[in-house]
Amino acid sequence: MNIVVLAVGKAGQCAEAELCGRYMERAGRVGRQIGITDVTVREIADMTGPNHAAAEGEKMLAARRTGPLVVMDERGEGWTSVELACRLAGWQExxxxxxxxxxxxxxGHADAVRSAADRVLSLGPMTLPHLLARAVLLEQLYRAVTIRLGHPYHRA
Incomplete structure (x- = not known):
């Protein structure tokens, strides 16, 4: 299974970008043991103007691959790390x-993106900067892989 994170904005050369790269590489490398062939981030350019969220949404939906779409939104469901691991297993099965x-x-997301979602997931009730949300999501994907492997990274 290929996992793609579509993210609005450019990471550049900041600390958050380094952290994202580290977790993306770990999730991809360790994930191969359970059939995850790739974990990547595809960046969508920030748009400007009065309808920029809709324009970003159109680009996001055009870049989407076939398969389930999980939209990250503070109003979404809250999953534990174990629940994310179980859902990954379910999608693979x-x-x-x-x-x-x-x-x-x-x-945030345009209504069209939320409507296209198979699931809407929250990383918590607080609003996060999108680079930090990207880092947290990638860490959670890595954690989900380690949970499935019985690796000691997840100690809860």
């Missing part, structure tokens, strides 16, 4: 080849 997570820009 169902034969899912592509799984997409979507992180919106400063104004």
């Amino acid at each position: 169902a034969g899912t080849t592509n799984l997409t997570f979507a992180i919106g820009g400063a104004d």
